[in-house]
Amino acid sequence: MFSLQGRTALLTGGAGGLGRAVAAALAEQGASVAIADVRPDVADGLARELAQSHPDQAFAGLAMDVTDEASVVSGVAEATTSVGSPDIAVLLAGIGELQPIATMSFQQWRHMLAIHLDGTFLGIRHTVNPMIERGWGRVICFSSIASLQGVARQAHYAAGKGGIDGLVRSFSREVAGDGVTVNAIAPGYTESPLNEVAPPGRIEALTESVPAGRFGYPSEIGALAAYLASDEAAYLTGQIISPNGGFKYCHHLGD
Numbered sequence: 001m002f003s004l005q006g007r008t009a010l011l012t013g014g015a016g017g018l019g020r021a022v023a024a025a026l027a028e029q030g031a032s033v034a035i036a037d038v039r040p041d042v043a044d045g046l047a048r049e050l051a052q053s054h055p056d057q058a059f060a061g062l063a064m065d066v067t068d069e070a071s072v073v074s075g076v077a078e079a080t081t082s083v084g085s086p087d088i089a090v091l092l093a094g095i096g097e098l099q100p101i102a103t104m105s106f107q108q109w110r111h112m113l114a115i116h117l118d119g120t121f122l123g124i125r126h127t128v129n130p131m132i133e134r135g136w137g138r139v140i141c142f143s144s145i146a147s148l149q150g151v152a153r154q155a156h157y158a159a160g161k162g163g164i165d166g167l168v169r170s171f172s173r174e175v176a177g178d179g180v181t182v183n184a185i186a187p188g189y190t191e192s193p194l195n196e197v198a199p200p201g202r203i204e205a206l207t208e209s210v211p212a213g214r215f216g217y218p219s220e221i222g223a224l225a226a227y228l229a230s231d232e233a234a235y236l237t238g239q240i241i242s243p244n245g246g247f248k249y250c251h252h253l254g255d
């Protein structure tokens with residue numbers, strides 16, 4: 001089950017903590033993978049590592065800024081040339097920031113929405129047409145519990161993720177008859193460099209607030225992405241799926 005043999009994936013923000021785990025999981029199931037990121041050197045290093053452990057599949061690291069449409073178009077073209085036209089788009093590019101609305105600049109607000117919401121739209125817009133033509137595709141977006149539950153000082157981040165949730169629910173209906181599924185993974189707190197924005201003591205406070213008693217492992221997100229990308233998940237679309245250890249946001253975390 002869950003074989004991705006012969007499939008091609010493109011990951012945006014693929015050089016990050018969760019991107020690395022998703023790339024490894026998709027590769028393990030047999031997919032070829034292009035890793036796009038604003039840090040192409042890191043993406044390239046990951047592609048080389050995966051090529052060593054999976055010599056019969058194609059891997060590439062490439063430069064892409066998801067806030068820039070020309071960069072997304074040229075990155076998708078480069079991915080298509082080096083590993084093949086993507087049948088699986090995993091849209092992970094993101095940043096974390098804690099900032100109260102009372103002191104947030106308009107530029108901070110716009111930048112957050114540009115990466116998360118515009119970046120997800122552009123990633124979808126420039127990969128989905130070949131999927132529709134082939135009658136098979138998988139779009140996997142990245143939302144967050146910040147959208148589902150709300151997190152103080154992350155209103156801009158949560159607004160971007162909430163936009164992604166609406167995009168997923170609506171767009172999935174447009175392509176459900178074309179063999180293309182569209183879902184979002186909305187992780188709870190998961191071990192990754194993204195959480196390095198947390199001030200001292202916050203990680204401990206967050207961990208105590210997770211009923212499972214720990215942060216999620218990136219490999220758990222990778223396994224879910226591999227399932228969503230598989231033939232077995234063909235009937236699962238328009239969903240926001242949240243692996244979060246039972247986390248419920250607590251007021252004291254907003255201090």
Ligand SMILES: NC(=O)c1ccc[n+]([C@@H]2O[C@H](COP(=O)([O-])OP(=O)(O)OC[C@H]3O[C@@H](n4cnc5c(N)ncnc54)[C@H](O)[C@@H]3O)[C@@H](O)[C@H]2O)c1
Pocket residue numbers: 012013014015016017018019036037038039064065066067091092093094095115142143144145186187188189190191192193194195
């Ligand atoms: N780790 C968590 O706890 C967590 C929880 C909920 C949601 N998420 C979401 O999961 C996704 C992946 O997060 P992560 O933990 O791997 O974070 P990360 O910081 O480790 O990785 C994010 C990646 O995105 C890249 N990136 C940033 N701006 C970009 C741009 N403009 N264009 C292209 N790439 C860009 C970064 O270079 C980095 O490699 C994000 O969308 C994040 O919001 C993460």
